[in-house]
Amino acid sequence: MEEGMELSYKGFEDGHFNIVEGMIDWVRVIDRNNNILYANKKMCDDVGRCLEGEKCYNLLKKDSKCTDCISCLTLETGKVAKKEVVYDNKTYNVVSSPLKNNDGEIIAAVEVFRDITYAKELTKELNEKSRKMFSDIRFAKNMQSRMLPPKEIYNGLSLDYIYEPSEMLSGDIFDVYKINDRYTGVYICDVVGHGVSAALLTMFVRQTLRTISKNQFNINKIMKELHKMFLSLNLDSDKYFSVFFSIYDKQTREFSYVNAGHNTNPILISNNEISFLEAKGYPICNIFDNVEYEIATIKLKLKDKLSFYTDGIVEAKNHINEEFGEDRLIDIVKEGNNILLNVYSEVNKFSANSLKDDCAIMLVEVVD
Numbered sequence: 001m002e003e004g005m006e007l008s009y010k011g012f013e014d015g016h017f018n019i020v021e022g023m024i025d026w027v028r029v030i031d032r033n034n035n036i037l038y039a040n041k042k043m044c045d046d047v048g049r050c051l052e053g054e055k056c057y058n059l060l061k062k063d064s065k066c067t068d069c070i071s072c073l074t075l076e077t078g079k080v081a082k083k084e085v086v087y088d089n090k091t092y093n094v095v096s097s098p099l100k101n102n103d104g105e106i107i108a109a110v111e112v113f114r115d116i117t118y119a120k121e122l123t124k125e126l127n128e129k130s131r132k133m134f135s136d137i138r139f140a141k142n143m144q145s146r147m148l149p150p151k152e153i154y155n156g157l158s159l160d161y162i163y164e165p166s167e168m169l170s171g172d173i174f175d176v177y178k179i180n181d182r183y184t185g186v187y188i189c190d191v192v193g194h195g196v197s198a199a200l201l202t203m204f205v206r207q208t209l210r211t212i213s214k215n216q217f218n219i220n221k222i223m224k225e226l227h228k229m230f231l232s233l234n235l236d237s238d239k240y241f242s243v244f245f246s247i248y249d250k251q252t253r254e255f256s257y258v259n260a261g262h263n264t265n266p267i268l269i270s271n272n273e274i275s276f277l278e279a280k281g282y283p284i285c286n287i288f289d290n291v292e293y294e295i296a297t298i299k300l301k302l303k304d305k306l307s308f309y310t311d312g313i314v315e316a317k318n319h320i321n322e323e324f325g326e327d328r329l330i331d332i333v334k335e336g337n338n339i340l341l342n343v344y345s346e347v348n349k350f351s352a353n354s355l356k357d358d359c360a361i362m363l364v365e366v367v368d
Helices: 003-016 018-022 041-047 056-060 070-077 117-146 195-212 219-231 325-335 339-350
Strands: 026-030 036-039 081-087 090-100 106-115 157-164 172-178 183-191 241-249 254-260 267-270 273-276 296-299 305-309 359-366
Touching: 026 041, 036 041, 056 081, 070 081, 070 090, 070 106, 090 117, 117 195, 157 172, 157 339, 172 195, 172 359, 183 195, 183 305, 183 359, 195 219, 195 241, 219 241, 219 254, 267 325, 273 325, 305 339, 325 339, 339 359
Parallel strands: none
Antiparallel strands: 026 036, 026 106, 081 090, 090 106, 157 359, 172 183, 183 241, 241 254, 254 296, 267 273, 267 305, 305 359
């Protein structure tokens, strides 16, 4: 053993680094010949023998030094090195640091072993739970997409749309469905928030509206029942949704509607003229025990179009925090051609393809 190493080791025992004796981590000092000059009490007690004088690689039941020997790397470069090793079915994170003499020469490497077995097992468990959770979310997203109405004709109303959630699961939903051969339900809904809770509420809205509007044409009765069913969920006050709900009469072409707190009024395109379907009403929430909505009715004509959308369109922001707004939306709608694609393209361009909210826009046209 070189004299410098002996002095350093003696200094180690005389008190310069005696603090390591009280550490719960393993600590050992290794020379350039892979000899263990020192091992703290915790390490020797756990291994069951005094390790001083042994080769460092004997602990891992090897006959020669490791190919990825971090103490050698530290002794050669003077840099801190790290790796993981397994001993006695436990995983340790090993950090090797240089030990220098008074002249600044590297004379040994100090290795600290920290037991990370529990952390590794916990990480593995969390990763498995995360994998299952993401698998469930992907399944839910697939289900949510499959619940969107087919792009077809419903009692003389042709349907098309673009739907883009800001996260894997969306709080926006819309639907067009036949109540019977004469009446068609049309609505767009925006649930507060995003993610799983918002997605579950969209499914509730869809299934509830389809169920309670079977052979039911009184919009206020439908909305009252929707509100009643929502109250029965006993959700917190921060869970609520807005919905613009309407019924189309194929026989008379009358389009009757209510607005339950939906802050983006649908746009009517008729004879190249643009107008909003304005109506007021409270959202579906647990603040009110009873709700009543004012029903408005318009008469549509062949080739009339209605554009429904959520606030993710008009509230999209650019790099200076400016909103896309209704004026830009109207300018695109006025052009008349490829309304859905043009709106979606311009909104994405405006926000530099970084939409922060769910994006839903639906177009229905009277074709029969």
